[in-house]
Amino acid sequence: MKAPTRKFIAPVIAICAIALAPAIAFAHGKLESAEPPVNGTVSTAPGILRLTFNEDLEPAFSTIKVADANGATIGDEKARVDPVNKRVLTLAVPKLAAGTYSVQWAVMTGDSHKAKGTYKFSVN
Ligand SMILES: [Cu+2]
Numbered sequence: 001m002k003a004p005t006r007k008f009i010a011p012v013i014a015i016c017a018i019a020l021a022p023a024i025a026f027a028h029g030k031l032e033s034a035e036p037p038v039n040g041t042v043s044t045a046p047g048i049l050r051l052t053f054n055e056d057l058e059p060a061f062s063t064i065k066v067a068d069a070n071g072a073t074i075g076d077e078k079a080r081v082d083p084v085n086k087r088v089l090t091l092a093v094p095k096l097a098a099g100t101y102s103v104q105w106a107v108m109t110g111d112s113h114k115a116k117g118t119y120k121f122s123v124n
Helices: 002-026
Strands: 031-034 047-051 063-067 088-092 100-108 112-122
Touching: 002 088, 047 063, 047 100, 063 088
Parallel strands: none
Antiparallel strands: 031 047, 047 088, 063 100, 100 112
Protein backbone atom coordinates (compact mmCIF):
# COMPACT_ATOMS: atom_id res chain seq x y z
CA MET A 1 0.00 0.00 0.00
CA LYS A 2 3.04 2.31 -0.06
CA ALA A 3 3.02 3.09 -3.77
CA PRO A 4 -0.50 4.66 -3.91
CA THR A 5 0.34 6.87 -0.92
CA ARG A 6 3.46 8.21 -2.61
CA LYS A 7 1.54 8.89 -5.81
CA PHE A 8 -0.93 10.95 -3.81
CA ILE A 9 1.67 12.97 -1.86
CA ALA A 10 3.84 14.05 -4.82
CA PRO A 11 1.11 16.12 -6.55
CA VAL A 12 0.10 17.66 -3.22
CA ILE A 13 3.68 18.85 -2.63
CA ALA A 14 3.86 20.23 -6.17
CA ILE A 15 0.62 22.18 -5.72
CA CYS A 16 1.79 23.59 -2.39
CA ALA A 17 5.08 24.74 -3.92
CA ILE A 18 3.24 26.58 -6.71
CA ALA A 19 0.83 28.18 -4.25
CA LEU A 20 3.65 29.37 -1.97
CA ALA A 21 5.99 30.67 -4.69
CA PRO A 22 4.41 34.13 -5.08
CA ALA A 23 4.37 34.66 -1.30
CA ILE A 24 8.09 33.87 -1.15
CA ALA A 25 8.86 36.18 -4.08
CA PHE A 26 7.02 39.10 -2.47
CA ALA A 27 8.86 38.60 0.81
CA HIS A 28 12.05 40.15 -0.56
CA GLY A 29 13.14 43.75 -0.17
CA LYS A 30 10.13 44.98 1.77
CA LEU A 31 10.18 48.42 3.40
CA GLU A 32 9.28 47.83 7.04
CA SER A 33 9.49 51.34 8.46
CA ALA A 34 10.76 54.82 7.70
CA GLU A 35 11.69 58.07 9.42
CA PRO A 36 9.88 60.32 8.72
CA PRO A 37 7.08 57.72 8.63
CA VAL A 38 5.43 56.56 5.41
CA ASN A 39 2.54 58.98 4.72
CA GLY A 40 3.36 60.71 8.02
CA THR A 41 3.74 64.36 8.97
CA VAL A 42 6.59 65.72 11.03
CA SER A 43 6.90 69.16 12.59
CA THR A 44 10.70 69.14 12.64
CA ALA A 45 12.44 68.78 9.29
CA PRO A 46 14.68 65.70 9.36
CA GLY A 47 18.36 66.04 8.40
CA ILE A 48 18.37 62.44 7.34
CA LEU A 49 15.86 59.94 5.99
CA ARG A 50 16.08 56.47 7.45
CA LEU A 51 14.43 53.51 5.72
CA THR A 52 14.44 50.09 7.36
CA PHE A 53 13.97 46.97 5.24
CA ASN A 54 13.35 43.32 6.08
CA GLU A 55 16.65 42.09 4.62
CA ASP A 56 20.26 43.20 4.37
CA LEU A 57 20.91 45.55 1.43
CA GLU A 58 23.58 45.74 -1.27
CA PRO A 59 24.98 49.31 -1.05
CA ALA A 60 25.93 49.54 -4.74
CA PHE A 61 22.35 48.95 -5.90
CA SER A 62 20.30 50.64 -3.19
CA THR A 63 19.14 54.21 -3.77
CA ILE A 64 16.75 56.83 -2.44
CA LYS A 65 15.49 59.88 -4.31
CA VAL A 66 13.47 62.63 -2.67
CA ALA A 67 11.44 65.17 -4.62
CA ASP A 68 9.36 68.12 -3.53
CA ALA A 69 5.72 68.71 -4.49
CA ASN A 70 6.84 70.13 -7.86
CA GLY A 71 8.88 67.04 -8.63
CA ALA A 72 12.24 68.78 -8.13
CA THR A 73 14.92 66.49 -6.71
CA ILE A 74 16.06 67.43 -3.21
CA GLY A 75 19.75 67.42 -2.33
CA ASP A 76 22.68 65.79 -4.08
CA GLU A 77 23.70 63.15 -1.55
CA LYS A 78 23.64 59.43 -2.26
CA ALA A 79 21.87 56.90 -0.09
CA ARG A 80 24.08 54.90 2.25
CA VAL A 81 23.59 51.53 3.89
CA ASP A 82 24.09 51.83 7.65
CA PRO A 83 27.41 50.06 8.43
CA VAL A 84 26.00 48.82 11.75
CA ASN A 85 22.61 47.63 10.45
CA LYS A 86 22.66 46.63 6.79
CA ARG A 87 18.86 46.63 6.65
CA VAL A 88 18.88 50.40 7.04
CA LEU A 89 19.30 52.80 4.13
CA THR A 90 19.83 56.48 4.93
CA LEU A 91 19.86 59.66 2.88
CA ALA A 92 21.16 62.99 4.14
CA VAL A 93 18.95 65.86 2.99
CA PRO A 94 19.29 69.65 3.22
CA LYS A 95 16.94 71.61 5.49
CA LEU A 96 13.43 70.86 4.21
CA ALA A 97 10.86 73.63 3.98
CA ALA A 98 7.25 72.92 4.94
CA GLY A 99 5.55 70.85 2.25
CA THR A 100 4.96 67.34 0.98
CA TYR A 101 7.81 65.23 -0.31
CA SER A 102 7.86 62.01 -2.28
CA VAL A 103 10.44 59.32 -1.66
CA GLN A 104 11.44 56.82 -4.35
CA TRP A 105 13.48 53.90 -3.14
CA ALA A 106 15.09 51.01 -5.00
CA VAL A 107 17.05 48.28 -3.28
CA MET A 108 18.87 45.06 -3.98
CA THR A 109 18.88 42.57 -1.12
CA GLY A 110 21.70 40.19 -0.23
CA ASP A 111 20.23 37.43 -2.42
CA SER A 112 20.37 39.75 -5.51
CA HIS A 113 16.60 40.35 -5.65
CA LYS A 114 15.51 43.88 -6.49
CA ALA A 115 12.55 45.81 -5.16
CA LYS A 116 11.34 49.40 -5.35
CA GLY A 117 8.59 51.61 -4.05
CA THR A 118 7.45 55.15 -3.36
CA TYR A 119 5.76 56.96 -0.51
CA LYS A 120 5.17 60.48 0.74
CA PHE A 121 5.74 62.40 3.92
CA SER A 122 5.03 65.97 4.93
CA VAL A 123 6.81 68.63 6.93
CA ASN A 124 4.58 71.26 8.52
CU1 LIG B 1 15.16 37.62 -2.37
